[in-house]
Amino acid sequence: MRSIEDLNLTNKRVLIRADLNVPLNSKQDITDTTRIDSFLPTLELVLSKGGKPIVISHLGRPKGQKDPKLSLKPVSDYIAGKINKTVTFLNDCLGTEVEQKSNSIADNEVLILENLRFYSQEKSNDPSFAKSLSNLADIYVNDAFATAHRSHASITGVTELVTEKAPGLLMQKEINYYQKALVDPARPLCIIIGGAKVSSKLEALMNIATLADKIIIGGAMANTFLAAQGMQMGRSLYEQDLFPKIIELLAILAKKGCKLYLPVDFRIGSSLKAKDLPTIVTSQEIPADSMALDIGPASSLLFETAVKNASTIVWNGPMGAFENELYSEGTFELTKAVASASGLTVAGGGDTIAAITQMEMSHKFDYISTGGGAFLSLLEGKELPGFKALG
Numbered sequence: 001m002r003s004i005e006d007l008n009l010t011n012k013r014v015l016i017r018a019d020l021n022v023p024l025n026s027k028q029d030i031t032d033t034t035r036i037d038s039f040l041p042t043l044e045l046v047l048s049k050g051g052k053p054i055v056i057s058h059l060g061r062p063k064g065q066k067d068p069k070l071s072l073k074p075v076s077d078y079i080a081g082k083i084n085k086t087v088t089f090l091n092d093c094l095g096t097e098v099e100q101k102s103n104s105i106a107d108n109e110v111l112i113l114e115n116l117r118f119y120s121q122e123k124s125n126d127p128s129f130a131k132s133l134s135n136l137a138d139i140y141v142n143d144a145f146a147t148a149h150r151s152h153a154s155i156t157g158v159t160e161l162v163t164e165k166a167p168g169l170l171m172q173k174e175i176n177y178y179q180k181a182l183v184d185p186a187r188p189l190c191i192i193i194g195g196a197k198v199s200s201k202l203e204a205l206m207n208i209a210t211l212a213d214k215i216i217i218g219g220a221m222a223n224t225f226l227a228a229q230g231m232q233m234g235r236s237l238y239e240q241d242l243f244p245k246i247i248e249l250l251a252i253l254a255k256k257g258c259k260l261y262l263p264v265d266f267r268i269g270s271s272l273k274a275k276d277l278p279t280i281v282t283s284q285e286i287p288a289d290s291m292a293l294d295i296g297p298a299s300s301l302l303f304e305t306a307v308k309n310a311s312t313i314v315w316n317g318p319m320g321a322f323e324n325e326l327y328s329e330g331t332f333e334l335t336k337a338v339a340s341a342s343g344l345t346v347a348g349g350g351d352t353i354a355a356i357t358q359m360e361m362s363h364k365f366d367y368i369s370t371g372g373g374a375f376l377s378l379l380e381g382k383e384l385p386g387f388k389a390l391g
Contacts, residue, residue: 001391004042004141004166009051013102015137016042016168017154019144019370020057020075028074035146036078038370042143042168047085047108054102054111054136055079056093056154057144064120076112085110093118094132102136122153130157143168145175146371148386159389167390170370175387177367178378181314181346187213190310190343191379192303192334194219194317195351198242201317207381209252214310216261216303218295218319218330225250225262226283234268234286261306265296267330272321294320295330304337311343316379318351331355339364348375 018039023031030036046053060070073089080087086109092098093113105111116122121129130153134140140162142148147155148171159165167175181189191212193201198221208215217225223238228246253260267278268290280296281287295303299319307313315338319330332355338345339361347356348369356362369375374384 002164002166003172004045004168007049007139007164007166009046009049009139012051012138013054013105013136014046014051014139014141015054015056015133015158015162016046016141017144017147017158018042018055018057018168019146019170020055020072021059021146022075024059024069024074028069028071030074030078033078035370036075036082038170039143039168040079040082042141042170043079043110044083045169046141047083047110050107051139052105052107052109052111054105054113056113056116056133058117058122058147058154059115060117062115062117064117064123066118067115070115070118072112072115079110079112083110087112090114094129099135116152116154123150125151125153125157127157129153131161133158134161137162138164140165141168142166142386142390143170144386145171145369145374147374148371148384149374149377149382151385155386156389165390167387171387173367174369174371174374177346177369180344181312181367182211182378185211186311186344188310189312189314190214190216190307192216192218192307192313192315192317192338194221194319194331195349196220196237198224198239198246201376201379202242202245203381204316204376204379205249206252208379209249209256209258212258214259214261214306215253216306218263218299218303218334219317220292221317222263222295223292231283232286232288233292234288234290236286236290236292259306261303263292263295263299264302265298266292267294267296267320267327269293269327273324274326278326293324294327295334297333300330300333300337303334307337307341307343310341313338313341313343313345314379315345315347315352316349316375318355322351322355328355332359335359335361348372
């Protein structure tokens with residue numbers, strides 16, 4: 001696979017698939033610019049190498065309909081304020097006007113096209129839609145790691161029609177850290193998995209069971225593991241239909257010699273939205289009318305000890321009902337533990353990143369992934385269509 005640094009971009013139209021899917025408030029102000037900021041180094045590299053960037057992305061879920069509330073215009077305005085170049089926004093992503101403008105793009109000008117998902121043909125990977133996009137490009141660069149697990153027209157369809165292609169700097173960085181963390185990790189490798197449902201991460205769990213030296217399970221996922229082993233979990237959320245899979249997974253871990261860490265105590269409450277102060281109980285003493293909503297202090301200490309001597313740590317998912325601040329302490333304590341660990345630290349997933357950001361500890365992690373679904377796909381051991389298509 002060629003690197004973007006190896007390509008001759010001088011006077012070439014460079015179609016860049018970026019991930020500019022940022023949150024907007026009711027006034028269409030961007031509330032988190034992280035994804036745009038992560039993309040800017042690739043854009044600036046293309047410009048510095050004499051390329052003529054044409055940037056495409058999706059934003060939100062317009063379901064194949066043009067929706068002014070999901071326009072990329074605010075993103076274009078933000079980029080214009082960050083780089084000392086001419087930034088031109090076009091209110092479409094295909095058609096005669098777009099092609100004409102792409103053919104006449106000036107030196108040091110950046111074209112940003114409208115939301116790809118205003119057309120249903122993007123998600124269905126329609127060949128004619130991919131052809132229209134490829135007509136804009138001499139060279140194709142994919143820097144949208146967060147969508148690399150999708151086979152959409154702008155991700156895989158275009159690559160079949162453009163000869164020269166490469167990953168952007170962000171995409172390459174994501175894959176490099178994946179290699180360091182999961183393909184050829186320094187050991188011991190500790191993988192932390194949290195969140196609500198085992199079913200949503202079962203494939204990941206089955207895969208990492210063959211990779212990790214230690215696995216830490218938190219959140220409501222841990223409830224299912226404990227309940228499958230006969231623990232009484234009161235009214236806690238758990239997935240009884242997955243008990244056979246949990247027993248199978250435990251057998252795999254035991255055979256491999258992988259150490260499994262589950263909570264030994266919990267902060268409990270009456271409901272996910274409980275406003276009463278949490279009560280701390282051991283995992284054996286959850287009352288019949290209560291829910292386990294966060295790991296307790298003893299579990300935090302146990303998990304901290306587990307990560308302390310790990311050489312590689314990969315974290316995806318919170319330790320409890322993180323959205324309720326009364327039950328966020330376990331996630332915050334884990335954030336501090338991972339941030340202070342001496343091993344390579346890689347984190348991904350929306351709630352995980354939110355906790356790290358809230359604690360202002362991003363700078364203490366070696367890498368924070370920009371892709372939720374794509375990051376999970378890598379944990380599942382799957383090949384990313386968007387990356388494979390660049391080969």
